[in-house]
Amino acid sequence: MKFTWIYILIFIIAASVSAQETYIIKWGAGAKDLQSTLEVEVGDKVKWIFDESIPQNLLNTSLKASGDFGTKQLLPKGAVYEYVFSDKGFYTFQSGINKNLKGSIRVSENSSVLTQTKDGFKIYPNPVKDRIYFKNPDLSNSVEITFYDVLGKMVKRNAIDSGVIQGGMDVSRLKRGVYLVQIDTGARSFTQKLIKD
The missing domain is CATH 2.60.40.420 (Cupredoxins -  blue copper proteins)
Known part of the structure; x- marks a missing residue:
C-alpha cells in the first residue's frame, strides 16, 4: 500500500x-x-x-x-x-x-495523454464525456477503480465485477478536469491519466 x-x-x-x-x-x-x-x-x-x-x-x-x-x-x-x-x-x-x-x-489533442500501459491495459475514450471502458485481455477478477484529482484527493471509488467491467463505467458526474485512475486487480495495479470533458 x-x-x-x-x-x-x-x-x-x-x-x-x-x-x-x-x-x-x-x-x-x-x-x-x-x-x-x-x-x-x-x-x-x-x-x-x-x-x-x-x-x-x-x-x-x-x-x-x-x-x-x-x-x-x-x-x-x-x-x-x-x-x-x-x-x-x-x-x-x-x-x-x-x-x-x-x-x-x-x-x-493532447499528445502526452497516456491511454495504455505497457501490459495492454487501456482506458478509453480519453478524453471522455459520460462513460469509460476498460480493455485488458487477462482481466478475470473483480477490480477496484479509484479516481484521484491532480492534487491527489480521492474523488470516486468503485469495486466492479470483471463481467460488468466490459460494459464500462459511468463518469458523467465527475467534474471536468484531469484525473488519475488507479485500477487494482488484487494482483496488480495500473494507473492512467484521464481527461474528463
Whole structure:
C-alpha cells in the first residue's frame, strides 16, 4: 500500500507537469500576445491578465466553443480570468467594451495523454464525456477503480465485477478536469491519466 501511494504521488507530479501547460495572455490593447493564434493542447490552461484602465470582459465569439468559455463580468485592471480547455477546436474571443481587443486559440489533442500501459491495459475514450471502458485481455477478477484529482484527493471509488467491467463505467458526474485512475486487480495495479470533458 505504501508503494502504491508513492507511485501515485510521483505520477501526479509527472502528470501535472506534462499534462497541463499554463499560458499567459496580457489582455490589453496592443498586446503582442494577441497578434497571433495561440497553440495549446487539450488539458492546458490559459490565463488572461487584464491590463486595461477601463474594466473589460472576455466574450466567447467561437462558433462551436463550450458555453462556459469567457466571462461577461467586467473585470478591472490586474484581474485574472483562467480557463482549462477540454475540447479541441478553434476558439475566438473579444472584449464587449473594446471591439479591437480580440484574439484566438487553436486547441489540439493532447499528445502526452497516456491511454495504455505497457501490459495492454487501456482506458478509453480519453478524453471522455459520460462513460469509460476498460480493455485488458487477462482481466478475470473483480477490480477496484479509484479516481484521484491532480492534487491527489480521492474523488470516486468503485469495486466492479470483471463481467460488468466490459460494459464500462459511468463518469458523467465527475467534474471536468484531469484525473488519475488507479485500477487494482488484487494482483496488480495500473494507473492512467484521464481527461474528463
